[in-house]
Amino acid sequence: MNVTLETALAAHRFGLGEPDLAVVGPDPRRWLLEQLGPADAPWGEGLLDSEQTLELLKQRSRRLAQLKKMRGQTQDEAVAQPLRDEAMAYRRQQRLRLEANLRSSLGTATRSARPWNERLVMFWANHFTVSEASGKLHGLAGAFEREAIRPHLGGRFKDMLRATTLHPAMLRYLDNQRSVGPQSLAAQHQPQARLGLNENLAREVLELHTLGAEVSRDPARPGGYTQADVTAFAQVLTGWTSVDDPRSDSPTRFEARRHQPGPKTVLGRVYPQGPQALDRVLEDLALHPATAQHLAHKLARHVLADEPPPALVARLRQAYLDSGGDLRALHGALVQAPEAWAAPQRKLKTPQEHALSCARLLGLDVRWLTPPADGGIGTMGQSLMRAPSPAGWPDGADDWLAPDGVWKRIEWTQRLAARFGDGMDARALATRALGPLLSENTRQQVERAADGTQALVLLMMSPEFQRR
Numbered sequence: 001m002n003v004t005l006e007t008a009l010a011a012h013r014f015g016l017g018e019p020d021l022a023v024v025g026p027d028p029r030r031w032l033l034e035q036l037g038p039a040d041a042p043w044g045e046g047l048l049d050s051e052q053t054l055e056l057l058k059q060r061s062r063r064l065a066q067l068k069k070m071r072g073q074t075q076d077e078a079v080a081q082p083l084r085d086e087a088m089a090y091r092r093q094q095r096l097r098l099e100a101n102l103r104s105s106l107g108t109a110t111r112s113a114r115p116w117n118e119r120l121v122m123f124w125a126n127h128f129t130v131s132e133a134s135g136k137l138h139g140l141a142g143a144f145e146r147e148a149i150r151p152h153l154g155g156r157f158k159d160m161l162r163a164t165t166l167h168p169a170m171l172r173y174l175d176n177q178r179s180v181g182p183q184s185l186a187a188q189h190q191p192q193a194r195l196g197l198n199e200n201l202a203r204e205v206l207e208l209h210t211l212g213a214e215v216s217r218d219p220a221r222p223g224g225y226t227q228a229d230v231t232a233f234a235q236v237l238t239g240w241t242s243v244d245d246p247r248s249d250s251p252t253r254f255e256a257r258r259h260q261p262g263p264k265t266v267l268g269r270v271y272p273q274g275p276q277a278l279d280r281v282l283e284d285l286a287l288h289p290a291t292a293q294h295l296a297h298k299l300a301r302h303v304l305a306d307e308p309p310p311a312l313v314a315r316l317r318q319a320y321l322d323s324g325g326d327l328r329a330l331h332g333a334l335v336q337a338p339e340a341w342a343a344p345q346r347k348l349k350t351p352q353e354h355a356l357s358c359a360r361l362l363g364l365d366v367r368w369l370t371p372p373a374d375g376g377i378g379t380m381g382q383s384l385m386r387a388p389s390p391a392g393w394p395d396g397a398d399d400w401l402a403p404d405g406v407w408k409r410i411e412w413t414q415r416l417a418a419r420f421g422d423g424m425d426a427r428a429l430a431t432r433a434l435g436p437l438l439s440e441n442t443r444q445q446v447e448r449a450a451d452g453t454q455a456l457v458l459l460m461m462s463p464e465f466q467r468r
Helices: 005-014 028-033 050-073 077-111 115-127 141-152 157-165 168-173 185-189 200-209 227-237 276-286 289-303 310-322 327-336 351-361 403-420 426-437 440-447 452-460
Strands: 264-266 269-271
Touching (some): 005 028, 005 115, 028 327, 050 168, 077 115, 077 141, 077 351, 115 327, 115 351, 141 157, 141 168, 157 200, 157 276, 157 327, 200 227, 200 276, 227 264, 227 276, 264 276, 269 276, 289 310, 289 327, 310 327, 351 452, 426 440, 426 452
Antiparallel strands (some): 264 269
8 A cells, every 4th residue: 555644644643543554545535534423432331321420429419418317316426437438438439430431431542443533522522621620520521521522523513512511510510500590589589598690601611612712802803702791691501400409300400490580692692581592592602603713723723733724724614604513514624624734743642642542553452541540641641531620631732741741751651662562563563653754763763772662662752653
């Protein structure tokens, strides 16, 4: 097979690396386009959906209520100990759920024959960040990826936007389950409870998920919004909750008594009260030109360069709008863009992408995920499903280039090579995996390595393998 630069870029810029570029075939664009659509079914065992996770939370709430009641009736230490044991057991269950979710997500990406689609799962999961670090999710982050991201990857953005906004993980992470309309029945009947509006979810949907932060700084621009828009949108969102109330029979529900009554005006449009208003707001936001611009720039920045060519961003934006917000059309337009097929490689892989590329290069399947469940990615500074803020993990080319981060990446790579590299020929692997991207300098360093382990480390830490 004729291995061209485009063959190598398809595998490393769009995909997650391959041990042999022959898998790309003679038409790199076709290889990528045929991968688009709904994501692969998640691999793994012991996975709970959001309903099952919340059921465990309900059971825990019931049990803790019983124990606290017993504790209130007596100071007997024999009653206090079960309370502590229950709390410890629940934390252990929570950790096991997180580990199962991590193995599933990483194992699916390691094994997938559609690595471009898996890259897109990672991109959109980071775009709609939820984080277990907040302590509010109780193991829901994995279910969020499986239920709100993967099924909608080949469909319209408005459907992914709705699925993510109303998922229990997002409602909890951004505190919408605590948001109550100031004039709602709940607020009027419980004045002593100090119930009130929480704007976290509304603000992040506008700033991070749809219109973008840029327009928020200039309300005069198309799509620009004000504090009044944020407040009105937060009022639209009141009533949508996810609570661990034992009486609840659904992971997400609309509680009319918590909903702010009356019409609301968001971005100059008036929406009626009630649950149906949210669908209309989200659809208008999804199809807004500012959202198209925000998503087009963010995707091009993620794949190509921190400052993507404006002409490319404009074409992606138009592809999105012309298709009615179809994500498959947006992803396909990037594959077809001439700018996507030019060297040099400007973007540094995140620790997650680096680890997946190494695992696929060495053909490890899922062996590298035990122990620990994240394959050690957290030691490189990226604790998966525990992003530091709703903005997710940084995506700039230099964001992962701090000396300490690079050193930890070297150490991680050395451990992987020492553990799994026995008997592997790094020289042959470099030629098959990098093709035309392999520089003469890297070829010489690999050939002059003291042993096979060092040769593999030099290959996996080379600039052409580190960047995409």
